[in-house]
Amino acid sequence: MKLQFVHLCPQRMSLYGEYANLVMLQRMAQELGHAVEIVAGEAPDLSKAHLIYMGCGTEQAQKFALEVLRPQVDGLKGALDRGAVVLFTGNAMEVLGQSITDTQGKVWEGLGLTEFTTIETRQRTPHDVIANTPPGYSPVVGFMNKCSLTAGVSTPMFESLEMGFGNDCQRGPEGYLSGNLMATHLTGPVLVKNPALAHEVLRRVLTCAGAEVPQTLPVLPHQQEAYDVTLRELRSKGENAG
Amino acid sequence: MRRFLAIILCKLMRVVGKMLGRGSSLPGQFALKVCPDVLGRVKLPPYVIAVTGSNGKTSTVEMIAAILKAAGKNVVYNAEGSNQIEGVTTLILSQCDLRGQVRGDVLLLESDERYARHTFHWFHPTHFVITNLYRDQLTRNGHPQWVYDAILPAIHPSTTLVLNADDPLVACFAHQGNPVKWFGLEAWPGATKEHHGMYHDGAFCPACGAPMEYELYHYNHIGHYHCTQCGHHRPHPDFAVTGLDLEAGQLVLDGDTPIQLAFRSIYNVYNILAAWSACRMIGVDKHTAAGVINNYILKNGRMVRFTLGHHKGTLLTSKHENSVAYDTNLRYIRDLGTPCSVLVVVDSISRKYFTGETSWLWDIDFDLLSAPHVQRVVLSGRYVHDLALRFECSSVPQDKLVLSASIPQAVEFLEGSGDEDLYVVTCFSDRDKVLDRVELEDK
Ligand SMILES: [Zn+2]
Numbered sequence: 033m034k035l036q037f038v039h040l041c042p043q044r045m046s047l048y049g050e051y052a053n054l055v056m057l058q059r060m061a062q063e064l065g066h067a068v069e070i071v072a073g074e075a076p077d078l079s080k081a082h083l084i085y086m087g088c089g090t091e092q093a094q095k096f097a098l099e100v101l102r103p104q105v106d107g108l109k110g111a112l113d114r115g116a117v118v119l120f121t122g123n124a125m126e127v128l129g130q131s132i133t134d135t136q137g138k139v140w141e142g143l144g145l146t147e148f149t150t151i152e153t154r155q156r157t158p159h160d161v162i163a164n165t166p167p168g169y170s171p172v173v174g175f176m177n178k179c180s181l182t183a184g185v186s187t188p189m190f191e192s193l194e195m196g197f198g199n200d201c202q203r204g205p206e207g208y209l210s211g212n213l214m215a216t217h218l219t220g221p222v223l224v225k226n227p228a229l230a231h232e233v234l235r236r237v238l239t240c241a242g243a244e245v246p247q248t249l250p251v252l253p254h255q256q257e258a259y260d261v262t263l264r265e266l267r268s269k270g271e272n273a274g
Numbered sequence: 275m276r277r278f279l280a281i282i283l284c285k286l287m288r289v290v291g292k293m294l295g296r297g298s299s300l301p302g303q304f305a306l307k308v309c310p311d312v313l314g315r316v317k318l319p320p321y322v323i324a325v326t327g328s329n330g331k332t333s334t335v336e337m338i339a340a341i342l343k344a345a346g347k348n349v350v351y352n353a354e355g356s357n358q359i360e361g362v363t364t365l366i367l368s369q370c371d372l373r374g375q376v377r378g379d380v381l382l383l384e385s386d387e388r389y390a391r392h393t394f395h396w397f398h399p400t401h402f403v404i405t406n407l408y409r410d411q412l413t414r415n416g417h418p419q420w421v422y423d424a425i426l427p428a429i430h431p432s433t434t435l436v437l438n439a440d441d442p443l444v445a446c447f448a449h450q451g452n453p454v455k456w457f458g459l460e461a462w463p464g465a466t467k468e469h470h471g472m473y474h475d476g477a478f479c480p481a482c483g484a485p486m487e488y489e490l491y492h493y494n495h496i497g498h499y500h501c502t503q504c505g506h507h508r509p510h511p512d513f514a515v516t517g518l519d520l521e522a523g524q525l526v527l528d529g530d531t532p533i534q535l536a537f538r539s540i541y542n543v544y545n546i547l548a549a550w551s552a553c554r555m556i557g558v559d560k561h562t563a564a565g566v567i568n569n570y571i572l573k574n575g576r577m578v579r580f581t582l583g584h585h586k587g588t589l590l591t592s593k594h595e596n597s598v599a600y601d602t603n604l605r606y607i608r609d610l611g612t613p614c615s616v617l618v619v620v621d622s623i624s625r626k627y628f629t630g631e632t633s634w635l636w637d638i639d640f641d642l643l644s645a646p647h648v649q650r651v652v653l654s655g656r657y658v659h660d661l662a663l664r665f666e667c668s669s670v671p672q673d674k675l676v677l678s679a680s681i682p683q684a685v686e687f688l689e690g691s692g693d694e695d696l697y698v699v700t701c702f703s704d705r706d707k708v709l710d711r712v713e714l715e716d717k
Pocket residue numbers: 479480481482483484501502503504505506
């Protein structure tokens with residue numbers, strides 16, 4: 033089967049090697065025998081996408097991305113309605129909500145796909161993260177580098193964090209998840225670091241495409257070991273990092 | 275009186291600290307407690323040159339100091355690289371007489387880009403050299419634009435800026451209305467029409483956000499650019515490398531001064547150019563400056579030669595979390611053309627803090643190591659699996675890869691096999707784990 037991934041604003045919104053998330057999903061899908069086309073652009077056609085992804089950018093780049101995406105809100109809604117996955121990571125998450133208030137006090141109207149609102153801060157919160165997941169699932173590891181507080185999330189992706197700053201408080205709930213609209217402030221290649229989270233996304237993508245979802249999904253060489261080392265290191269040393 | 279006390283205290287602590295082998299920031303820290311505005315109450319030399327930027331600060335400062343000394347100037351500078359306000363205070367007060375006059379003709383400061391505004395709150399440089407702004411330690415720095423915003427308040431209206439014309443973000447500092455002198459690299463055979471690298475931080479104008487166009491790229495987003503909307507463009511440089519042949523290790527400064535390079539890397543070219551510009555501006559003649567720069571060998575240990583088994587080895591110090599530093603070293607290896615192997619080590623991501631953040635590996639253009647003359651790539655350190663996964667998604671043939679989480683075992687493996695040249699690419703945080711196990715060439 034042929035899968036299509038759309039990478040929105042791949043140059044503006046890529047501070048942390050985010051393209052690797054799509055490379056990972058592509059490699060996994062290929063292992064299952066699917067062909068994957070990655071369409072990248074500022075305003076690509078969303079109507080055939082099984083996955084629509086956007087990564088993290090500077091505060092300035094995020095505002096440009098917001099304006100670029102505004103005319104495509106219906107395209108995003110349509111994609112969600114037909115079962116496609118919309119995954120936004122880092123400060124891309126913020127554009128999905130009602131508004132972003134910048135440090136000058138200017139209020140930027142969001143895309144309005146969800147109910148939350150974001151306020152930017154002059155302080156950055158860079159931190160390693162371990163996110164708690166339901167029993168039976170691997171904790172998610174990663175990093176966040178945010179300068180914002182997001183309030184009003186009723187359905188977070190992670191109920192709490194073992195380490196790191198959540199949507200609006202230390203160790204609090206993080207990200208947003210409703211249907212196939214997935215968002216987290218974890219930066220960079222979060223799917224590279226977390227094969228289990230990549231599998232969760234892949235299952236939804238395969239379902240959208242009407243493809244079979246196998247019981248066991250492929251893992252790339254070294255991916256599990258890299259995860260294990262990171263989790264071990266974070267748990268043993270991360271506490272000292274505050 | 276408090277100034278007097280602060281100076282005495284700082285001097286005493288510095289002497290004791292040196293005997294105990296302590297760092298240089300503590301005396302300054304105490305002096306600032308005794309007299310918080312002490313830096314505003316000392317009399318500085320006629321020239322105060324500050325250097326900041328993501329890469330090349332220390333090298334540029336070392337080179338400027340060497341040139342100024344050769345020109346007969348008495349230069350006071352922070353050789354130990356303690357570049358935040360405490361270290362700068364220690365330096366200044368320990369070079370003060372008791373009336374608060376700083377000795378010397380030139381005060382030369384390497385300044386941490388994030389903390390420059392604290393240092394230059396009480397006094398300001400006559401000349402402020404800004405080398406470049408790259409993605410660097412994003413885990414604590416945020417992003418280059420964030421660093422730009424952090425530097426802005428450190429710039430006093432009367433300071434003359436000495437800016438890299440080829441870096442579109444650095445060029446924005448000129449918008450403050452300060453007097454500016456530009457340095458830049460003119461077209462050369464190694465420049466490309468196409469952008470190279472895993473990401474393009476020059477794709478959009480830092481001033482207005484519109485797409486940018488490049489006539490040529492020197493490396494990554496450094497080159498000759500112009501915005502398609504607002505007119506932001508690479509300014510014509512006042513000081514320039516007007517000819518460059520990296521392969522032959524030759525460059526020409528300002529049309530008439532040939533230089534032989536001891537280290538044939540593009541970033542060495544920019545360090546030289548920045549140092550040349552600053553020194554020319556305060557009246558050093560071309561002949562004296564060129565005499566120092568010719569075959570200048572950096573003494574800050576970024577490049578170390580050694581022997582391991584039958585290998586002649588070279589350490590190329592990169593910086594973890596700094597993909598441009600990696601790219602320049604990998605490009606250097608690619609351009610050698612002679613058979614070699616490469617050892618890449620990621621063990622501790624930082625010397626100064628803990629993080630498990632490895633997304634920067636995906637920003638590094640490891641495809642450069644797919645060149646046929648690179649025979650083997652040995653990956654090592656705690657994060658060997660992150661490296662291996664990154665290489666799994668590169669164009670480097672997998673049969674060239676050797677993995678060893680243990681650094682001693684990786685070194686031992688190389689010692690016992692082959693006689694090709696060996697290049698070690700790693701960070702200050704990890705380099706000694708390799709250097710402790712090899713035979714260093716005389717320094
Ligand atoms: Zn512009």
